[in-house]
Amino acid sequence: EPEVTQTPSHQVTQMGQEVILRCVPISNHLYFYWYRQILGQKVEFLVSFYNNEISEKSEIFDDQFSVERPDGSNFTLKIRSTKLEDSAMYFCASSDTLGKAFFGQGTRLTVV
């Protein structure tokens, strides 16, 4: 079965540094998403991306965050000036027009 690939699986970064989380969605999917899960909490929506632009974002997704699809295969989440509270598991997902979401294995971000 096709799958969504995320790299790295674990990233440790110093507070204040910038991180880029990478995702390769399923090739014929058109809708892309980032979610995050703080340890012990429910998964939260961050942003959705369609037709090369953000289609919806949550209130969590402030100016610190940005997304990009630089080359038609990768989908990245950039977090500028990371804070301790950004420590979480970040999931990328993609879906086709039928709406079933396929998730990556996640990137565990630890800000120290």
Add this chain to the structure above:
Amino acid sequence: KNEVEQSPQNLTAQEGEFITINCSYSVGISALHWLQQHPGGGIVSLFMLSSGKKKHGRLIATINIQEKHSSLHITASHPRDSAVYICAGNAGGTSYGKLTFGQGTILTVHP
């Protein structure tokens, strides 16, 4: 605001038991997803349904649109079914694909 509530939060079963996890959702949610999350953290989509019932192996998902309620059933449970099961609602329309997640049900199946 779209909301999804699951019960129970924790569920322990003996191997072979029939398991049911429940999910209630708010107005505005047009489709319901059932997902499985293993200890490593990865999320696997099990079902997406907007009406009726779907079955895959020992897993059955049902949805009652009038009552805004969905259930996930596992027949003949096995220790390898131990995981967190999450229901998530899909608003559709301009929010196509955006999922609102429930808290998850931690299932432990003992041999």
